[in-house]
Amino acid sequence: MESPAIQQPQRKIIHVDMDACYASVAQLDNPELRGKAIAVGGGETRGGGSAASYEARKFGVRSAMSGYLAKKRCPHLIFVRPRFDRYTEISLKIRSIFHEFTDLVEPLSLDEAYLDVTQNKKGIPSATLIASQIRQRILEETGLTASAGISINKFIAKVASDYNKPNGQKTVTPDEVLPFLEALPIGKFYGVGKVTEEKMNQLGIFTGKDLKEKTEEYLAAHFGKSGPYYYHVVRGIHNSPVKPDRTVKSVGTEHTFNENLVSEVFMLERLEKIAAELERRLKKKKIAGKTVTLKLKYSDFTVQTRSKTLPYFISDASLITETVKELLYQERPKESVRLLGISLSNLNNEAGVKKTVAVQLKFDF
Incomplete structure (x- = not known):
């Protein structure tokens, strides 16, 4: 029998995730919204919202869903404006609590x-x-609830x-x-999206046990570079350490589609929305970049990137879209596309001196 304790460093890792943070903050600060279905950001005639309350999720409302579809699923849905200054204020409180226990803290986002906590400041042997x-401290100091997962790796x-x-x-x-x-149902594996779940189901993979029966070669053949990742994580092997204060050299956003895209016209339409989201993130951090990268993941799970470096810094969605359009039409996509992404690198900071700044982090596979 395989033993994860032998195959990887034995650590005590906690993942803390605030519960529907943006929506919960809105309900905390406005008692009239408590117990109601709300979505933060977006709107019935605008793009997707960034968060939905649990009351809205019961109706199938999800983040990044179009306002039209969200309202169709939940007619009594209330849209509220995001308040990033408030989220940042709460995030700083939460992180100060984390650092009372350990300095090995790797933020993934504001929430x-x-x-x-393998070795922690309080000398508590139990990660649980x-x-x-x-x-409990988060609840007392912010009035918000958080959930946590505790195990041997991230x-x-x-x-x-x-x-x-x-x-x-x-x-x-x-x-x-x-x-x-x-x-574990295969759809619960972190890194397995809806489309990948459907593909795995077609291959007879419905649970971790089914996944574990496949060889690394088989998974690589069907899922490309993600194959070895699936092969190892189902065996409890994931050796990436917690990385505090990691500097990220690019800011990006991407979206996986429920149906593959075959026309560049439809792709450009989606890319305009992705560029708008990227602009929001860049301006929130008051940064810009020179290198624009377009990411395409095809229906066969292969990934292609195309980049262009400009002579000036940009953060405006229209300029990003203009560059991405040029990259998209450089070469006809070889297959239908299941994911599109845009990232900006060669960053400046607010003073225009540094080339890298700390921005919202992604989970590092």
């Missing part, structure tokens, strides 16, 4: 982070107890934090790792 104390902790949401936690001990992953 979630990984913590390595630490997670409980952190969640992947399992991330999956576990979603297990008992909202306002709960799940610990997966070393002895429980393999049974936990084998019983």
